[in-house]
Amino acid sequence: MNKYKLFFTFLKISALTLGGGYAMVPIIEREIIKKNIIEKDDFIILFSKAQSAPGPIAINTAFMVGMKIGGIFLGLYYVLAVFIPPFFIISLIATLIKRYADLIYIQYFLEGIRVGLSVILINFLFSLIKNFKYIEFIFLLIGFLLIYFFKFYSIYTLLIITFSYLIVTIKKGK
Amino acid sequence: MIIKLFLIFFKIGFFSYGGGWSALAIIKDELVNVYKLISINEFLDMVSIAEITPGPIAINMATYTGIKFASFLGGFFATFGLILPGILILISLETLLNFLSKKYNLMKFYKSLKVGVSVLVLFATYLIFSSSVGDLKSIIIFILLLILILFKKETHPLIIVFSGGLGLLLIKMI
Numbered sequence: 231m232n233k234y235k236l237f238f239t240f241l242k243i244s245a246l247t248l249g250g251g252y253a254m255v256p257i258i259e260r261e262i263i264k265k266n267i268i269e270k271d272d273f274i275i276l277f278s279k280a281q282s283a284p285g286p287i288a289i290n291t292a293f294m295v296g297m298k299i300g301g302i303f304l305g306l307y308y309v310l311a312v313f314i315p316p317f318f319i320i321s322l323i324a325t326l327i328k329r330y331a332d333l334i335y336i337q338y339f340l341e342g343i344r345v346g347l348s349v350i351l352i353n354f355l356f357s358l359i360k361n362f363k364y365i366e367f368i369f370l371l372i373g374f375l376l377i378y379f380f381k382f383y384s385i386y387t388l389l390i391i392t393f394s395y396l397i398v399t400i401k402k403g404k
Numbered sequence: 405m406i407i408k409l410f411l412i413f414f415k416i417g418f419f420s421y422g423g424g425w426s427a428l429a430i431i432k433d434e435l436v437n438v439y440k441l442i443s444i445n446e447f448l449d450m451v452s453i454a455e456i457t458p459g460p461i462a463i464n465m466a467t468y469t470g471i472k473f474a475s476f477l478g479g480f481f482a483t484f485g486l487i488l489p490g491i492l493i494l495i496s497l498e499t500l501l502n503f504l505s506k507k508y509n510l511m512k513f514y515k516s517l518k519v520g521v522s523v524l525v526l527f528a529t530y531l532i533f534s535s536s537v538g539d540l541k542s543i544i545i546f547i548l549l550l551i552l553i554l555f556k557k558e559t560h561p562l563i564i565v566f567s568g569g570l571g572l573l574l575i576k577m578i
Contacts, residue, residue, distance in 0.1 A: 248564040250454070250461035252528060256559035275514045279497060281521040285417045285490025286460035293491055297498055309491065313483065316459025320467040321479060323453060335572060340455055342545055342571020344536030346564045349549040351529040353559060358522045366519050373523030374530070384421035384524055392520030396513060 233300050236267065240292050240311035245319075249347040251288035254312075256354045258291055268298060274358070282388060288312055369395050405474045406481050412439060413466050413485035420462060421524065427462050435469060442469065456568075462486060545570045 239261050247254045255277065262268050268276065276298055280290035292312045296305030359370065373391040376382040382390075416434050420427030428451065435441050442450070454464035463483055470482030504510060537546050549567055553559065 243561065244459050246561050247458050248456065248568065250459075252525075252532075253559075253564055254460065257561050260558050274518060278514060278517040278521045279494065279501075281524060282517060283490045283493040283497060284419060284421050285487050286462045288460045289463070289487045290490050290494060293494055294498075297494070302495060305494075306491070309487065312460070313463065313487070316457060316463050317467050317479065317483060319457050319459065320453075320464050321471055321476060323457060324468050324471040324479075336452065336456060338571045338575045339568040340452055340571070341536065341542065342568040342574075343455060343564055344532060345542050345545045345571070346549055346567025348529065348533040348536050349546060349553055349567070350559055350563065351525070351532060352550070353553050355522070355525050355529050358518065358525060362519075362522075366522075369519050370522055370526060373520070374526055377523070377527050378530075384527070385419075387523055388421065388520040390520075391523050392513075392516045395519045396516035399512060399516065 233267075233304060234307075236265075236295075237307060237311045239265075240308050241315060244288070244312040245315035249343055249350070251286050251291075252354070253347055253350050254288040255291055256350055256357075258288070258295070262295060268295065272298070282392075284385070365398070366395075406478050409470050409474060409478050410481040410485040412441075413470075413482045414488060416462075416466075417486040418489040431462065431465055441473065541571075541574045544574060 240258070243254055243257050243261065247257055259270075259273055259277075262273060263270055276294045277291055280294045281287060283290055289309055289312050292308040293305040296302075296308040359366070362370070369391050373387050376387045376390065377384065412434060416427070416431055420430050432444075432447055436444050436447050450465055450468050451461075453468060454461045457464055463486065466482040466486040467479045470479035472478075474481075501510060536542060545567055548570065549563065553563065
């Protein structure tokens with residue numbers, strides 16, 4: 231697979247995937263692994279890095295895939311592929327339609343989409359945590375409680391959990 | 405106005421961790437409460453439009469807001485502002501990690517980062533699940549899709565469209 235042709239894969243995924251970035255990431259993963267471009271474990275590392283920076287997760291993931299196989303400019307090239315389709319679709323919609331969110335059928339369709347998205351997310355979450363042991367689950371639970379009850383910002387929670395887990399495992403390793 | 409849009413979305417891009425769904429709260433605060441660019445109803449419309457069109461939710465929101473206030477250029481610069489912080493942070497992060505990986509083995513760090521990132525995915529999953537699955541119709545769709553995804557063992561791009569279709573179909577029956 232030519233790395234420049236992967237542009238069209240990202241273009242296609244961005245143009246066809248409803249439900250936002252989190253719906254796109256598992257589909258990017260599927261395509262990349264199917265095409266033997268990046269191994270699954272490497273993709274998880276790459277996604278973890280993408281997720282530790284702010285901004286749309288699909289954009290960051292596309293950028294990291296490019297960085298991994300060809301450097302910054304290939305990353306930006308893939309970002310462009312994710313950027314183009316929604317930009318033109320929204321441009322069209324914003325100029326054509328005023329209040330189409332009022333249509334009741336669109337609301338029903340949306341309800342279905344949200345349920346679909348939660349199934350995709352659950353599936354993706356399981357692929358992330360399936361090798362976790364009890365210690366990882368404790369950290370996962372603590373992190374969730376920090377965000378949910380104490381309204382911690384995501385970035386602080388990410389840093390706290392990542393580094394406290396790192397310290398605990400390094401101490402245990404010695 | 406274009407510069408203002410760029411700066412507003414740069415700020416949003418800088419603070420939005422954890423994917424579009426977690427970022428919606430920040431987008432709402434900035435656009436509705438702080439800068440008063442749009443009303444809350446307009447915001448909810450925008451969310452619906454962003455969801456039923458392909459592509460990352462936050463990108464769609466930025467493009468839509470930008471176009472509304474300053475046409476295509478506005479849409480472009482709002483979106484550009486949104487993705488720029490993440491890209492810059494990823495480049496710095498990757499440079500730092502490359503530097504560190506010459507001295508240390510980073511596998512433990514990546515494993516820790518994965519635990520931290522899983523917390524964010526878990527929270528995003530919780531957010532979308534709790535806002536979508538509740539009544540009988542959504543539970544039926546949820547179970548159907550869960551069976552489908554467990555059976556197929558991969559995330560097909562059309563699954564979201566399919567779930568939207570189920571949302572429309574079931575409303576007639578239940």
